[in-house]
Amino acid sequence: MRQTARNRSRRPGALAGALALAAALTGACGFDPAQSGAARPAAQGTRAASGAPAGGTPRGFDEREFQEDVGTAVTITDDFWRRHWDRLFTGEYDSPRVAGLYDGRDPASAPVCGRERLEPDNAAYCPAGDFVAWDAHLMRSGYARGDAWVYLVISHEWGHAIQNRLRRGLVSPAAELQADCLAGAVLYGSSDDGTLKFEDGDEQELVDAFKVIGDKAPWTKPGDHGSAVQRLRSFSRGGENGVRACFT
Numbered sequence: 001m002r003q004t005a006r007n008r009s010r011r012p013g014a015l016a017g018a019l020a021l022a023a024a025l026t027g028a029c030g031f032d033p034a035q036s037g038a039a040r041p042a043a044q045g046t047r048a049a050s051g052a053p054a055g056g057t058p059r060g061f062d063e064r065e066f067q068e069d070v071g072t073a074v075t076i077t078d079d080f081w082r083r084h085w086d087r088l089f090t091g092e093y094d095s096p097r098v099a100g101l102y103d104g105r106d107p108a109s110a111p112v113c114g115r116e117r118l119e120p121d122n123a124a125y126c127p128a129g130d131f132v133a134w135d136a137h138l139m140r141s142g143y144a145r146g147d148a149w150v151y152l153v154i155s156h157e158w159g160h161a162i163q164n165r166l167r168r169g170l171v172s173p174a175a176e177l178q179a180d181c182l183a184g185a186v187l188y189g190s191s192d193d194g195t196l197k198f199e200d201g202d203e204q205e206l207v208d209a210f211k212v213i214g215d216k217a218p219w220t221k222p223g224d225h226g227s228a229v230q231r232l233r234s235f236s237r238g239g240e241n242g243v244r245a246c247f248t
Helices: 016-024 063-088 136-143 148-164 175-193 202-213 228-241 243-247
Strands: 097-102 123-126 131-135
Touching: 063 097, 063 136, 063 148, 063 175, 063 243, 097 136, 123 148, 131 136, 131 148, 136 148, 148 175, 148 202, 175 228, 175 243, 202 228, 228 243
Parallel strands: 097 131
Antiparallel strands: 123 131
């Protein structure tokens, strides 16, 4: 994926291919629906994945391109919500703070959410500090398999920040799947807006990412991420139908 000049729509083909692949798939973000006021994902240790991709960073890893893609994913996601918020929700949009990359192997490096530091191989939105952050090993090891990884993780965690800005009744009990839906709406909506270009192989990389981050069991209760099939379907629903489809 890469950033493009605005108003030059470069939307790829619809997600039919991804949905077809979803049908072939085999089977510590959390949300507390009992909280009052604004909807809030659980405060600590929110996970974008049920486990980090196996293996370390391979030789030849391009750190410069990795850093650029992380920055672009943040910019694209924030820009999408800033431009579309007024047409979707009441009130004003404000960006979460970006704590960004941290070294989960070094406790002193991990941001504090509430009273606990974020865990290794974790990507999180922290309501207590209204920030997003992601473990460097999680992001680099996923990125080594394709740049779409960082766009998916960042837009997903940003989705939790959006949930935290909404009335509780708008947030699905399946908050993780809703965040996947919002991620799809952001990435494909940005393609429609002409600010993001999907390159060859990006959609397959997204499908492969969901194979890694999907839970072994389907969604059954708040806090569950859902199976790979459920997650890809939710992402595809947002990608094909936009933000409003994530609230129906």
